[in-house]
Amino acid sequence: MKKQTHFSRMKILLLLIFTPVMLIAQETITGKVVVESSGEGAPFVNVVENGTDNGTATDIDGNFSINVNALPVRLRVFALGFAEQMVDVATAGAISIQIKESSEALEEVVVTGLATSVKRSNAANAVASVSAEDLAGLTPPQTLDGALAGKFAGALITRSSGAPGGGISVKLRGVTSVNGNAQPLYIVDGIYVNNNSISAAGLNAVSGAAAGGNASNQDNPSNRIADINPDDIESVEVLKGASAAAIYGARAAAGVIIITTKRGKQGKTKVSFSQDIGFNTIINFRGQRQYTEQRVFDFFFSPNADPILDQRSRDAANDQVALFRAASNSGRLVDYEDEIYGEQGLISNTSVNVSGGSENTQFYAAFSNNEEDGIVKNTGYDRKSIRLNINHQFLDDRAKLSLSSNYIDSKADRGFFNNDNTGTTIGVALTSTLPWAQLQPDATGAYPDNPFGSSNPLQTRDLITNREDVNRFIVGGTLDVKLYENEKSNLKLVLGGGVDYYELITTSIFPKRLQFQKPSNGGLNGVSALGTTENKDANYSAFLVHNYTTSNDLNFRTQAGITKQTFFRNTVGNIASDLIAFETNLDQGANVSVSQFKQKQEDQGFFVQEELNYQDKIIGTIGIRGDKSSNNGDANELFYYPKASAAVNLHNFDFWKVGFMNQFKVRGAYGEAGNFAPNGAVFTTYTSSLIDGIAGIVLPIFPLSLGDSDISPERQKELEVGFDASFLQSRVNLEFSYYNKTVDDLILQANVEPSSGFTTKFSNAGDLQNQGFEVSVNADVFTGDDFEWNTGALFFTNRSEVTRLDVDPFNLGAFGTGLGTFRIEEGESVTQIVGNDSNGNLVVLGDAEPDFQMTFTNNLRYKDFTLSFLWHWKQGGDNINLTNLLTDFGGTSPDYDDIDLDPAGVTPNGPFRVGAFRSGNATPFTEDASYLRLREVGLYYTLPTKFLDQVFKGNVSNFKVGFSGNNLINIFDYNSYDPEVSNFGGNGLSTGVEVTPFPSAKRYLFHVKVDF
Incomplete structure (x- = not known):
């Protein structure tokens, strides 16, 4: 001592x-x-x-x-x-x-569990990722879903309406349901975000588009993912099939799109301001028929065996010839297509965000105002968004709280377009409006009636209202708490929750002075419709995550937890007609009808997963999700969705000696996911009745469908295999994936005995299969101090087949075999288009599924200049084009007088198509919808740092100006405005049916961005 x-x-x-x-x-x-x-x-x-x-x-x-x-x-x-x-x-x-900032130093992670993620280099699935720069950095998109087009492999993204404010269909790796939901699930910062397209505007009361027992939605409302501001997004991950999406169980059969919004970083507070200003124009005009006096006479003259009727027809034709001659000689021929669609809509996007924070607390706050007028007067979209995200670490960094909040106020004026059975929509009215018609208002503002149609399209454009107003709150949070930690293991608790609440108000007003509203013209003497929707979705979760690492670097990561989701929607539609004077209040109509749709659902489940990682060489995962729902016949029955995957990084083994290939990973994954039965499939729906003053309930006239309380959810099963490779020190990267995706227990409507009192019954009566492969290549062609060039390409294809059908083949979507429709038939493509030929036989006319899709991107930098562009090639995939037929009836088709459809080379196209329709021949109405388009292009200049320091004395860190555009070059042979179209909205199989749509637009934008 x-x-x-x-x-x-x-x-x-x-x-x-x-x-x-x-x-x-x-x-x-x-x-x-x-x-x-x-x-x-x-x-x-x-x-x-x-x-x-x-x-x-x-x-x-x-x-x-x-x-x-x-x-x-x-x-x-x-x-x-x-x-x-x-x-x-x-x-x-x-x-x-x-x-220098380094993407390798901060390697991207992708979701593999509900509370865990993994480095992309170790992922066993082809999870597509879209960065903030790829999403909105090149060309600011109008809507989030539209911004995804061409950005990743495996998606067919179709704009169902060119009206500002969205209307997009996103299908991942083919069709996943015939009657159920076919749109992916959206998750924003862990919050289940609603993406409904709610038709509550009451337009069918005027258009009659769903008359004759057709209950399909043809109003083309916007879908609610359009509310999310793309500029707030940090990254997007796409789980394209069940092998990756199984973690979301019963709601993930159509895939999952996971969105992470921007967060603050520790450091001094940064302020960023950006302003975009520009305009939009129509992508493509159909054009006008080239009239002559003889063509005018021939169109209006109908020879008749009765001499008196024959002379009346001849006189009427000569009257039209005289009107045409007078208008032509005086220069008063009007291109009404240009008059309606020839506007240049103003675009203005303003964004301000502030971010920063201390070591423990970081924040991100943003405000944006997006305004875009349409290419049609009195249409447009206005969205205001406020976001506040906060991260806070406490308890000596053992706990982390992440909060996300977003408020959106949006308005969309969508006009009056698409199919109708009354000839009143703007598009249908245009098909018969001849250029010598005088439709402009007089000095008093009174519009003349259109002598060639049921409505004056200029009057309809100027006087009707079709508006969607949305107020929306999206709020959520995650709490991570480290419960235990030592050298070899740790345990944390992850709690999460969120609420998505919005109120949607739809307002439709058709004044009584409209041509088609006058009682003398068979109108309703004015219509006012008000729809209100209250929607509230909430989700909650609690997970434990345990990590354990052995002495030889074998890591075990276990997660287990429970989830709960609640969904509530209440839509009330009110329609008033026979309005008093110029009043638009519902109580000022002599006839008022009310409808209500209410839906409430509660889902609960659990998720367990085990992940193994041996020195980043071999990575394996196995897990299972169990879900039960009030939407099932037995609300307490659990349905299980397993998953398993493995990845092997061969380049991390000592035997790997391939010098030019620095990464080679082989991977395989299997998973299952579900899809709930559509509304009305589980239980029989009744409607109210009033007979002799006695109230009661009866079966609806249409559809007479019997529900099945024992029906099972549709189940998707997907096997995916592939490899990832990098060459020349990761300057060239290659990814290949093959998938085989089956959907079992398809929910279909089967015919039943009429003596039952019903015509059809929902049942699990079929299976379908999707197979395809995806290839992506990216290369840093040149990297230097003054010049950089990066290029990339995507190639993907999908083939579908109905592999089991326990009911007779049936047609659905579109308008029947005389015009072309979709047919579900065992052994055939689920997206096949059929119709009658000239002999009356039912034949295959085409397929809506593309042969393949390919995108080609380039990013170039020379000193302080950058140029980026994205080409998108869709080869194959057919549309049912009925706009041509309607213009044929009106004698306005641009190719009316061409002769290239008749095999005999005798009958012009217009009469040929009309004759085909009258004989029940659908052959001329299916067209190839291939296209090649320059989806995005951007040229930017960043002011040098030295110049900024001299001018702004260090107060401005970045100053960028530029120009960008969407859809500036469009190459296609499709005989209409744009092959990217859908009369029946974004869901179901009916994508690619055209009936006088709101045309798509190209956009030109100028940009200024300043960082302080």
Whole structure:
């Protein structure tokens, strides 16, 4: 004991003697670490004397000071998200160190569980990722779902309406349901986000589009994912099939799109401002028929065996010839297509965001105002969005709270388009409106009636109202708490929850002075419709995640937890007709009808998963999701959705000696996911009745469908295999995936005995299959100080087949075999289009599924200039084009007088199509919908940092100006406005049916962005 005490005293004495000498010998290095791209100070960067544990960290402004024993010395500078720097310092004093942001240093992670993620290099699934720059950095999109087109493999994205405010169909790896939901599930910051398209505007009361027992939605409302501001998004991950989406169980058969919004970073507060200004124009005009006096006469003259009727027809035809001659000679022929669709809609996008924070608390706040007029007067979209995201760490960094909040106020004026059975929509009215018609209002503002149609399209455009108003709150949070941690293992608790609440108000007003509203013309004497929808979705989850690592670096990660989701919707539609004077209030109509749709659902489930990782060489996952729902016949029955996957990084093994290939990973995954029965499938729906003053309930007239309480959810099963490879030090990257996806227990409507009182019954009566492959290639062609060139390509294809059908083949969607329709038939494609030929036989006319899709991207930088563009090629895939037929009836088709459809080369196209329709021949109405389009292009210039410092004295860190465009070049042979179209909205099989749509637009934008 005395020896130990003596030795301790000696150490203290030696320390006191030599410490001043050591201090005298030390050198002090001060300086600042800055980010190369912005010139800003980099906070919390480690600066360490190489080979020692002597180090420090930069302060919030990037400044540091470090003492070293002697000079020269080598400093190691590193931080998460930046490439490590080695800096040689020869003399004491102040220095400046630049560090580069590095995607390799901050490797992308992808979702593999409800509470875990994995490095992309270890992922066993082809999870597509779209960054903020790819999503909105090149060309600011109008809506989020529209921005995804062409950005990843495996998706067929179709715009169902060109009206501002959205209306998009997204199908991942083929059709996944015939009658059920076919749109992916959207998750934003862990919140289940509603994407309904709710038709509550009451337009059918005027258009009669769903008359004759057709209950399908043809109003083309916007879908609610359009409310999300793309500029708020940090990244998007797409789980394209059940092999990856099984973690979301019963709601994931159509795939899952996971959205992460931007968060603040520790450091000084940053302010960013951007302003876009531009305009839009129609992509393509159909054009006008080239009239002559003889063509006008021939169109209006109908020879008749009765001489009196024959003479009346001849006189009427001569009257039209005289009107045409007078208008032509006086220059009063009007291109009404250009008059309606020839507007240049103003676009203005303003965005301001503020972000920053301390080591413990970070924030991101943003405000945006997006306004876009349509290519038709009195149409447009206005969205205001406020977002506040907060991260906070506490309990000595053992707990982290992440909060997300978003408020959206949007308005969309969508006009009056698409199919109708009354000739009143703007598009249908245009098909018969001839250029010598005089439809402009007089000095008093009174519009003349259209002599060639049921409505005056200019009057309809100027006087009707069709508006959607949305007020929406999306709020959620996640709490991570480290319950236990030691050298080999740790345990954390992850709690999450969120609410998506919105109120949708639809307003439709058709004044009584409209041509088609006049009682003398068979109208309703004015219509006012008001629809209100209250929608509230909530989700909750609790998970435990345990990590354990063995001595030979085998890591086990276990997660287990429970989930709950509640969904509520209440839609009330009110329609008033026979309005008093110019009143539009519902109580000012003589006839008022009310309808209500209410839906309430509660889902509960659990999820368990085990992940194994052996030294990043072999990675395996196995898990299972169990779900029960009030939407099932037995609300307490659990349905199970398993998953399993494996990935092998061959390049991490010692035997790998392929020098030019620095990464090669083989992977395989299997998973199952579900799809709930559509509304009305589980239970029989009744409607109210009033007979002799006695109220009661009866079966609806249409559809007479019997529900089945024993019906099972549709089940998707997917096997995916593939590989990822990188060459030349990751300058060239290749990804290949093949998938086989089956959907069992398809919910179909089977015919039943009429004596039952019903015509059809819902049942699990079929299976279908999708197979396809996806290839992506990306290459850094050239990398230098002044010039960089990156290029990439995607290629993907899908084939579907109905593999089991327990009911007779049946047709659905579109308008029957005389015009072309879809047919569900065993052994055939689920998207096949059939119709009668000239002999009256039912034949296959085409297929809505593309042969393949391909995109080609390039990003080039020369000094401070950047040029980026994206080409999208869709080859094959057919549409049912009925706009041509309607213009044929009206004698306005641009190709009316061409002769290229009649095999005999005799009958012009217009009469040929009309004749085909009257004989029940659907052959001329199916067209190839291939296209090649320049989806996005952008040219930007970033002002040099030195110039900014001189002019703005360090107050501006980045200043960028530029130009961009959407759909500027469009190449297709399709005989209409745009092959990307759908009369029946975004869901179901009916994508690609055209009936006088709101045309799509190209957009031109100029940009200014300033970072402070």
